[in-house]
Amino acid sequence: MRADDPVRRAVMPDATLIDQATQVRLNAHAPYSNFKVGCAIRSVEGNVYVGCNVENVAYPEGTCAEAGAIAAMIAAGDTRIAEVAVIAGSPAPVPPCGGCRQKLAEFADGDTPITMATTQGATQVTQVGALLPGQFTAAHMAE
Template structure:
């Protein structure tokens, strides 16, 4: 299944009884595997998780820590954009040139790089000497 089809399919499994805003995300790992995630809401609102975080968690749980591409979809007027926290999470595992596709159910798409999605991202280089080489 393609990255796009995976994101669309997993979106259907989102647990969004409060917002009714279902989001699906798929990441393509450096190893060539696609991992999927959907948003999971909770009655204690801050305790929910985003689709992008779920896809990243699945990738890491499988033993991979680098992603090469991202696809995010939701039923929104314009292509859905990851929240700030998810942008930082994606930047942790992707590079500046990682392809990110944002989509809605009506067929609109926006393609960009991770650097365009999160310019000036906080990264390992900000930690100073002795930290930048940690993985």
């Protein structure tokens, strides 16, 4: 990946994943819900990719922070997630939505850690497998 890549340029090299998720959260486009979410993903190669939620007036057409970070990772050529951090301004740490849980499971192992945080400093750590037990996988499509 090029050093001048805009996805990589947005990442602070010495910051923690939560710090990076916090920073990208500020860029969220959430004029309808005012619920800004930031996500940072570290790939198994050690690269960090960030995403924020992007709402659309046609609500189902928006994009979650996790989906944005995953898309940036795939676009850059990495394919596996080693660690995830998600932050939102809420009273308790917010887990990824159901769709994002499935997206994370596509690119992460079940024991991949996910740190969920609030802007007030509360955190909760879990794993992809705990968030999506009984996940649908490619094995279900085999005949």
